[in-house]
Amino acid sequence: MKSPAELTLSLRRQWENADKRETRLLGGENAWPVIHSIGLPTSKEMFSDLDSVKRHVNEWRQVNVGEVIWEGVRYRATSGPVEMPVQWKLQQPTEWINACADQTIHNEFKSLTLLAEQTDPLFHSLLIRRRSLWLSKRLDEVVQAAHLAMELESGCAAGTPLRAISLGGIDTKFFERNARLVTALLDTRFDDEVSRIGIEAFLGAISEGDHWLLLMDLDGSLLPFRRQRVRSSELRESILPGKRLLIIENESCQHQLPDVPETIAVLGSGFDLGWIEGHRLQERKIGYWGDIDTWGLQFLAKARLTVQQLDALMMTSEVYEQHSYAAVPEPIIAGVDLPTGLSNPERALYKRLLKEPKGRLEQEFLPQKFIRETILSWANS
Template sequence: MKWVPPDAVSAKALAAYRNRRARWIADPVAAESDALSIALHPPSEVRVADDPDAAVAWVREWHRYSGPGRVDWESRRWRDFGTQQVPVRLVLSSASEIAAAAGRASEWALLGMRQRRLVTGLGPGTPTLAAAVASTHTRWMDLEEQDFATLVAVVRWLADHPASGMFIRQLPVPGVDTKWVSRHRGLVETLLDGVRGDRDLGVRSLPRMCEVAVCDRSLLPAAPRIFATPLAELAALPLHPAITLVLENKEGLHALPDLASTVALHGAGYSVHELADVPWLAASDVVYWGDLDTHGFAILDRFRRHLPNVRSLLMDPVTVENWRHLGVPEPTPNSNVPEHLTESERAAFDLVRAENLRIEQERLPWPYVLDRLPGDGSQFSV
């Protein structure tokens, strides 16, 4: 093995630094007694004989080494070269020395300072707080100073108010809004778990609003034709439609004409299954119309797992074949294979998946759609 020069120390120290950093953060006291021994693999007499100038230069480099750690030297007694002192190992005897050798001294200093601020600011916490701080270090060490200070303040406030019932924007912590929490929610929850033993923020979330189109005004005469309502209030509406049409996209909902005994809802993508708990919807003939792509069929599959009698509209191979020229490549196809599709839906799914195709429902010519809106049921995939 080639003898190790001083300029190779950094890479070896960096590998150790990255592997041990989380453990050091969890136990800073033990970190300062940790050590790394880097073998320098001094040359044998045969190697010295092959290139004595290189061997001498290598030894001189280590004599001049002024970096962190301690260089250990040993005597070598060689027949042709006599007794020589050669460097055999570099010993880095603390996390600080390893970090310095790795070129990460400033980063380690920042980590140590922030670790202390977290433990002091969030403590005493549970026995798992140190582990929570360590496991999240790659996220909090990259925060700007203002965001880091906000993080400490938010977790401390949530720990002190476990069931505030406030909305995020109401928290009396400067700089906190819904976007801040959404960006850092996983980090906040993990640290809160370390402080309090659970991840519940104790705050209220804005309800998911469902857009509704009352396509037969006689079903709800006093309401606007199109309105939005929280899901819980949607379930309480005095509606008894014969048909509930659920659309993947909002544009189609707003374009719908008057339809006898029909209410239309925006399904909100993969949240569509939440509609299955609406009693009047479950009691009606439920029709789902989604995009012709892998995600559209995955959403239909999820909906049908909760409402087995859901039928589909315009999600058939004939529609795919007729209007494939209006499609575009699907940027991120869903890799799962739906299990709850009819034979016709399966054929359409296989087409769009094989061709990496997306035909958004709004792209279908509107006269074609109007001719196939819920009526006698013959237009549905079965």
Template sequence: MKLPMELRSKLRRQWQQADLRESRLLNDTCWPLLLPIGKPKASQIKQTSANLRAHLQHWRNEKIGQVEWQSIKYQSASTIVDMPLVWCIQNNKEWVAACQDKTVSSEFEFLSNVLMRVEAMFHVLLVRQRSVWRNASPQQVVQCCELAMQLQEGCAQGRPLRALSINNIDSKFIENNRTLLIKLLNIRFNQALENISLEVFLNAASENDHWLLVVPLSKGLLPFQQQRVKATELAKTKLPCSHIIIIENERCHYQLPQLKNTIAILGAGLNLNWLSNAHFNTCHIAYWGDIDSWGLRMLSIARNLQPQLTALMMDDETFENNKKSAVKELETAGQKTPEYLNADEENLYQKLLQLEKGRLEQEFIDKLVVEKFVAEWVEGGV
């Protein structure tokens, strides 16, 4: 037999489950909710009559929802007892009331306030992911949803975010609600920002733009030997070459040979959104990074943006040939294998996680080996 307080505890735990919140707040077909109370055995009728009376009184005093009673005859007690068997919760308001929990009530009030004022496409996100609005006011969330409905891809036209003026919403608002806004835009534009930044999607100038080192590998290709270029510039600039090699670390440029019609872009790290540049689709692209979990994660990001790229010197054979230079990777990119690796790269990723020394920095690969691989790639041999 369960007392009201026991079932309240169960209802509170259910509120913490995203699937149940979604179904019960957004789908009327799941109501009513029937919670079995249970009934005593015949032996309990005689042995614990005081406890039974208290149990019955608790359920008689319950004012939320509807308690279904049934008259049950117990032969051993020679009596008929009206027993509460089911607690019936009719709707989500009764569910929240039955929880008798301040946090649950506050969150329900927040969602009730917001959901009636925003587009239905955003409801599931707001119900399931409370963390995106937990530190915001209802009005902030509503404004953020309104902003997501008004923004369009490329609408910044190269201006910084602070130059946008939509419903008196400034860049500070976007900064404070950036995570929520990106999630909302991903819903509206079918995950368009999954692998690019908000600034790239809106074509907005970044206030803290990443600078990359651009090095032409043949004379006369560019009017400089090397130059730093903003990532946002690379995201829209057509480079005068047929081959582009992306290199994780800047300090590796000295390992590169002179190569016709080839440009190296170094120091990108995880900042690879600029690879979505449509002009790059006509170029041969290679990626070379450290052989460790982070290097392979960056390779996965790059391949998602440029599926035809070639990975250079990021295989098990290269690692084994240079493992004397391997060191411990102090912080890995996680146990989950990145999505866009091929089968051999997936196996290498998991192997590196198991090794005591699972990190080979690219600058420890012999310069002659690097020159050979890069030259063969440009010539079509890789």
């Protein structure tokens, strides 16, 4: 048999479970009532520990939240049925919260109620499941972030910094304070595309912050470490060793790269390609490899505007056709306008991808043998 205090602790633990929290707050009538079994004293307890049983019954008689369901139970030690509490039924979220008898949970529920009233239903599941996104923030700023996330669109920054965006009455430090929250909200709207490529790249904003890039020494003797992270601002001021530089959009394909003499690879740059401008690249061979999708071609175009002699690797219609079995839909495109900097075949590929139901072929899904052979062929050409 469980006491009210024991079930109260269980209800508090359930509040900490994101799945239960979401189901009970958003599930409507289908999620309620919630019924918890109290359990019955054994015949032995009725015979040898009757005082404990009486205390148990009295504790449940004092519960005034929800509905305690009683049943007459027969025991050998009693002359007739004894009314015992068997279930605790909670009919709605407010009863659950009151039954928890916890001020922190009460405050969180109150905040979620306000957020549900003032934000788009699209975001309710996120806000309920990921409380860490907003618990430390002022609620009016969370509401403002949700309203902003409904106004922002792909490319809307048009080459300005995030701090220059003036939608929804935000101040210049808003993105700095709320980047994680706004990214999560936008991910909800745009199928996780924003966190995949970065909020600045998605909105078309110039990067003002320091982006960490992954450097890989494909030669094995050019850098002190085979892999190391460097800030983009520091890389801009540095001169990398070697005769070849391979720029790669995503870090996820690092395990697929071959050993290549005199070659450094820079991975994870995405839209942050400003560091290229600081390098003396005229005397070295430059390769660029990104996803075959509209975003990957946007990044390629930006890189080529800086380095005209850049070689695009594995970003052709032929590669797309040969490996289309691994293609997936691109939920949010980079834009319908062709980016400046693409070659004619690349422009044709961009137009094609806009029409393809599965217009994204991600780097890491290309066969490793094909990747290695292509990179080595480029290095030796």
